[in-house]
Amino acid sequence: MTSNSRNSIPLLLVLALGSCGQPDSAVTSADEADLVLRNGKVLTIDADFSIHDTVVVNAGRIVATGDSSLAERYRSDNVVDLQGKVLMPGFIDSHTHIRGRPQRYIELSEVTSIAEIQELIGAKIEEIGEGEWITGYGWSEDELGEGRRPLRPDLDAIAPNNPVILTRAGGHSAVVNSLALDLADVTLATPQPDGGVIERGQDGQLNGIIRERQEIVGRLVPDSTYSELIASLEVNLNALLAKGITSITDASKRPSEYAMWEELYGTAELPLPRSALQFQWFDPVAINALKEQVGDGDDFLKIGPIKVFADGGFTGPAAYTLEPYVNQGEYRGYLNMPEAELVAHLNEIHDAGWQMGIHAIGDAAIVLVVNTLADALERNPRDDHRHFLNHFSMRPPELTMELMAEHDIHITQQPNFTYTLEGRYAENLDGWRLQHNNPLRSPMDHGITVAISSDILPIGPMVGIYAAVTRRGMSGTVYGPDEAISMEEALRAYTATGAFLNFEEEVKGSLETGKFADMIVLSEDILSIDPDRIMEVTVEQTYVNGKLVYSAE
């Protein structure tokens, strides 16, 4: 197309626009745009949840959203017909864990049988050879067809000549094979380690499960090399784009890890999502120095809030609860550090001016953290601190939620836990506490800002959205339907609210003029789909900065 013929059409358009009172910024020609997506169901997730037809992108940013007339007003060599499909902001996973993995590592978070674990081990032996250590993470007996944990004989059957250690989802136990036990000198005569258990089966033999102290074997695994870790980090971050995740907050990093991320973001060949890294306060000097050095970060990599662990989780279980667990005497879990230390820790970080994202799962941990933050904010008020609780897996007393609303203490929560951790909750909680696990409706109704995130259990957003809307566990059981939220609320919590928790609501989280063109196309209309089928919705295309970075085709 020549520039002449390009210019001839818009002249008519300008006249037409003039006659209906539209802005006349297009004086003599259509504006040029890098990308126009038209004929879609565009969920902008703006304040009014407006739904449009067309989005126009230029230089990585959204320049307009609106009806089909935009497709005439803006000229582009790259016009995409969405054929009525949903286009929405990319998901913002405000609590996840992404890392580079060594070549010996097997990802187990999506396996559904022990037989599949054996197949993956067999394939890994083919890849790296006999004698090499094999590691893995993420299995859970709740998701295995056999309905039990993988045990030493299962691993020995496929890996007699490779030491194997596979850590359970949550990280509180691992299964190892006979060769790994031999190399670590762990036998029936080995005394039980402090704070951990070397399990025996009913036959009296070691069954390969080690709880809490799996490093008695894991310490033997050779260190990974920098080059294999950075290469795998690139692959693992890139893989998020296929899930529609265009931004993450990685919830547990050390300042020393920043260099690898910075190098990766400077050199990556694969497209990557935007990342914010959350550090623990082990080394305030290093964290403050890093902040000094990188400032607020660029649009793709920045330092996030400080991570604090108040208590544990429901594996163990170790969440700190107000009332005892079911069938465990007076046991109520525990804090991750003595209470006075935790209170001092939270005050120190608050006073240092940092935002905090605080792991609090049990209701007693939530109450303590909220009371501490409220006191800190009264003693030392800070505008727009945006402290938030992560997980919020048990519903705390009303007074606690009122305090949260009053002091703008927010939440990022994983409703997908209601689905995947159903077995854990049912084992340890009962009655009202079980029904109100991972509450969403009640904190939102109290006026608390709630984001949804995955904590990689699993990593894809559709499980969390499904559980947020249906309140169903893996078995199909519905828990506390009064805690369900609408699809519109769930989508906002997984996009715009995540941006807010990172102080980035001006640049992402919704499809509005001036924001990054981070967008996804869904396979089905998630607003009208039968809720039972939400997990079947897939991401067909992902755009970051207006560039197509993933296509299912």
Ligand SMILES: [Zn+2]
């Ligand atoms: Zn986590």
